[in-house]
Amino acid sequence: MDLYGGFKPSFMMSDGVTDVLPGRGQLSKNEYSRKLIDEHGVVPGSPRYMQKSVEFLPLEVEVGHVIGTNEMVYWCPHDEFNSFIAASGGSGAGKSVFLEAVAGQSATHGIPVVVVDVHGDLKVPYLKDILLSSGSTSSVGLNPLAIEGIDPRKKGLFDHCEALVSMVKRAVPTLSARQRYLLFNAIETAYVAAGIEDHNPRTWGRQPPTFATVSCILDGWMRDPSLKAYRDSIAGCLASLGAIFGHPVFKRSNNLSVSSILGGAVRLDLSQLDERVQVIVAETVLRMTFNALKAMGPISANESAARGKIRLLVVIDETKVLSMGNGDPDKHSNILNVIGTEGRKFGIAGCFASQSSDHFGADLRRNISSWVALRCMDESEARRMAADMRVPASALQALSRPGEGYFRSGSRSVAVHMQVDPLEVLPPPGFAL
Numbered sequence: 296m297d298l299y300g301g302f303k304p305s306f307m308m309s310d311g312v313t314d315v316l317p318g319r320g321q322l323s324k325n326e327y328s329r330k331l332i333d334e335h336g337v338v339p340g341s342p343r344y345m346q347k348s349v350e351f352l353p354l355e356v357e358v359g360h361v362i363g364t365n366e367m368v369y370w371c372p373h374d375e376f377n378s379f380i381a382a383s384g385g386s387g388a389g390k391s392v393f394l395e396a397v398a399g400q401s402a403t404h405g406i407p408v409v410v411v412d413v414h415g416d417l418k419v420p421y422l423k424d425i426l427l428s429s430g431s432t433s434s435v436g437l438n439p440l441a442i443e444g445i446d447p448r449k450k451g452l453f454d455h456c457e458a459l460v461s462m463v464k465r466a467v468p469t470l471s472a473r474q475r476y477l478l479f480n481a482i483e484t485a486y487v488a489a490g491i492e493d494h495n496p497r498t499w500g501r502q503p504p505t506f507a508t509v510s511c512i513l514d515g516w517m518r519d520p521s522l523k524a525y526r527d528s529i530a531g532c533l534a535s536l537g538a539i540f541g542h543p544v545f546k547r548s549n550n551l552s553v554s555s556i557l558g559g560a561v562r563l564d565l566s567q568l569d570e571r572v573q574v575i576v577a578e579t580v581l582r583m584t585f586n587a588l589k590a591m592g593p594i595s596a597n598e599s600a601a602r603g604k605i606r607l608l609v610v611i612d613e614t615k616v617l618s619m620g621n622g623d624p625d626k627h628s629n630i631l632n633v634i635g636t637e638g639r640k641f642g643i644a645g646c647f648a649s650q651s652s653d654h655f656g657a658d659l660r661r662n663i664s665s666w667v668a669l670r671c672m673d674e675s676e677a678r679r680m681a682a683d684m685r686v687p688a689s690a691l692q693a694l695s696r697p698g699e700g701y702f703r704s705g706s707r708s709v710a711v712h713m714q715v716d717p718l719e720v721l722p723p724p725g726f727a728l
């Protein structure tokens with residue numbers, strides 16, 4: 296069994312090109328990035344660019360400038376106890392512009408980035424856009440039953456089936472205990488039918504079943520006279536599955552893989568999906584990615600030196616969709632809380648935005664070491680944020696311009712009044728300056 300559960304992120308692969316890229320030397324990080332792009336045609340997000348990520352370490356993101364002095368404000372995750380940063384602010388306060396700045400600079404500094412874009416309005420150069428929708432412009436799908444990335448030494452198929460059932464339960468809260476029991480059995484049966492056995496991880500690489508298979512199994516049980524007493528429950532299960540997993544994104548043959556996420560810089564556009572499907576898609580992607588990074592093991596001293604402790608930056612706009620869409624944002628099993636508490640060990644950094652700091656679950660909140668408080672959506676949010684930022688609520692209520700806010704991090708005990716600087720859009724490769 297190889298350490299990576301059968302896949303290798305592309306930053307670990309050679310792409311067969313022998314032309315040796317120069318080191319950074321005396322160039323600034325931005326100059327070096329331009330050199331790679333303009334002179335070598337190597338763009339952020341590509342495997343060759345990623346191989347030069349060590350030249351950009353440690354990651355230093357220009358968040359903005361101090362109002363009054365113009366001194367630059369940086370987010371330097373290596374100086375913090377955790378690589379998580381969050382922004383809160385009402386609609387139009389500048390959260391998306393902030394996320395674009397963090398995602399864009401991180402990708403330009405050779406960090407693998409995945410942006411979960413619920414509104415579809417984040418514009419970050421060099422990110423590969425992947426649209427997940429029912430239309431014909433979207434060809435990529437997602438199979439939540441895929442067992443990619445799970446480390447059989449730590450987790451069995453049983454846990455995976457349980458996680459799937461609780462995900463369906465969160466999407467369809469009315470699912471009864473009996474229906475969950477039936478669903479669990481139907482999912483297990485679907486794996487067995489696909490030749491995938493819990494006790495034999497070597498079978499886990501086989502083609503996984505889909506929710507269509509699970510529905511077929513439940514349908515068969517509906518017709519089985521010996522299961523007459525269960526018919527109503529089975530019908531309820533089928534209706535719930537159909538409402539969500541009948542969506543075309545769960546029926547495609549070309550599915551999003553973990554390696555495509557870990558190997559580059561991608562933006563997942565979920566704006567065309569309804570909220571219940573968004574929750575399932577976002578959670579599946581994050582869970583698959585987290586499992587894969589966990590299977591790679593804790594980040595070692597060597598790897599830390601080579602990657603600055605960050606294997607992947609997860610960027611999530613509208614964190615509420617994931618935290619509240621799943622019911623209780625404080626639940627320890629919520630994927631955002633799992634990432635918040637365990638992510639650092641496995642090299643996950645995060646940049647999150649939401650209208651209210653309440654939308655961040657308690658575990659995640661405790662682990663966010665850097666905050667940007669933008670114009671608050673109401674007075675009670677201003678009071679909540681004021682306590683965290685250690686600035687008077689009146690100062691937060693006085694924020695008026697988009698992007699104007701306060702920045703505070705664990706390494707900087709006093710919050711600074713600052714203005715977020717939008718991502719500087721660099722001209723395309725080959726464009727003469």
Ligand SMILES: Nc1ncnc2c1ncn2[C@@H]1O[C@H](COP(=O)(O)OP(=O)(O)O)[C@@H](O)[C@H]1O
Binds near residue numbers: 716
């Ligand atoms: N830091 C900034 N500097 C200048 N303009 C900004 C800044 N942040 C936001 N804006 C302006 O405000 C608008 C709303 O910002 P946006 O990031 O979409 O808000 P939110 O995501 O919080 O709803 C943007 O289209 C942009 O024109």
Ligand SMILES: [Mg+2]
Binds near residue numbers: 390391414612
């Ligand atoms: Mg926004």
